[in-house]
Amino acid sequence: MPELPEVEVTRRSFADRIAGARIEAVALGKPLRWPLGCEPNELTGRQVVSVGRRGKYLLLHLDQGLLLLHLGMSGSLQFAPVLPPPGVHDHFDLRTSKGVLRLHDPRRFGAVVHARSLDDPRAHKLLSGLGVEPLEAGFDPLVFHRGLRLRRASIKQVLLAGDLVVGVGNIYASEALFLAGIRPTVRADRLSAARATRLHGAVISVLQRALAMGGSTLRDFSAADGQSGYFQMDAMVYGRDGQPCRTCETPIRLLRQGQRSTYFCPGCQKA
Known part of the structure; x- marks a missing residue:
């Protein structure tokens, strides 16, 4: 699944290029996770003002309303002046005066949802439960630790909860x-303030490094300009079960947590 770095890399790859574009047509393919929420032709003539992000949602702010885009499990965006006719896995085309923005999603867990504003019930339902952005000033280590103290689940599951x-x-x-x-x-809830602070810094460091490396391309992720990420080639533990730790040479282990794969080093992560 595209994660925050991949979504932010995607945003950066087309945000400046599409800003100011006038929507000329909208074409839908097979149904996605949620309905668009308006008739496609209602978007014709509107202007793309800017492209933001909230968590893993891309926010296309229009001069009237906005579009919330989610890449789901396997989705990716492409933006180019001209694109070939949509294929079987291309489910949303936003044709503008500056090019075509296309959502490609083989598994169709992605979504494009129209909302009148961020206060619209549709936007509120999707965004209201999201935590603080880890790369913004609101991600405070003391507040982070206080939040951890209220959660009895494993730290990995708490991080994934969002x-x-x-x-x-x-x-x-x-x-x-x-x-x-x-x-x-x-x-x-068993992490001390010192360990929580260390984790807080690690989250920021890892996400910043992933952004600098274009995110991770595990299967077919690419940004809207076609560029792939290469963070996975520099990963310390992810995807390296059985291989020696780059720090202590202990074999990396794999376990399942909540139906997700977790990788860790028993030597470097003793407790």
Whole structure:
């Protein structure tokens, strides 16, 4: 699944190019996770003002309303002056005066939802439960620790939940816990203030490094300009079960938590 770095890399790859574009037509393919929420022709003539992000949602702010885009499990966006006719897995085309924005999603867990504003019930339902952005000033280590003390689940599961801090998906949670020296099975409420602060810094560091490397391309992710990420080639634990730890040479282990794969080093993450 595209995680926060991949979504932000995608945003950066087309936000400036589409800003100011006038929508000329909207074409829908097979149904996505949620309905668009308006008739496609209602969007014709509207202007794209800017492209923002909240967690894993891209927000296309229009001069009237906005579009919320989610890439789901396997989705990606492409933006180009001209694109070939849509294929079987192309389910949304936003044709504008500056090019075509296309959502490609083989599994169709992605979505494009229209809302009148961020206060619209449709937008509120999707965004209201999201935690703080980990790369913004509101991600405070003391507040983070207080939140952890209220949660009895494993720290890995708490990071993935997204209601305390948003967008730290499976890859980057494993990497941040390794960097902080915390075993992923430790209960969140048992982390001391010092360890929580170390994890707070690790989350920021890992996400910033992932952004600098274009995110992770595990299957077919690419940004809207066609560029793939290469963070996965530099991962310390993710996807490296059985291989020696880059730090202590202990074999990396794999376990399942909530039906997700978790990678950790028993030597570097003792508790």
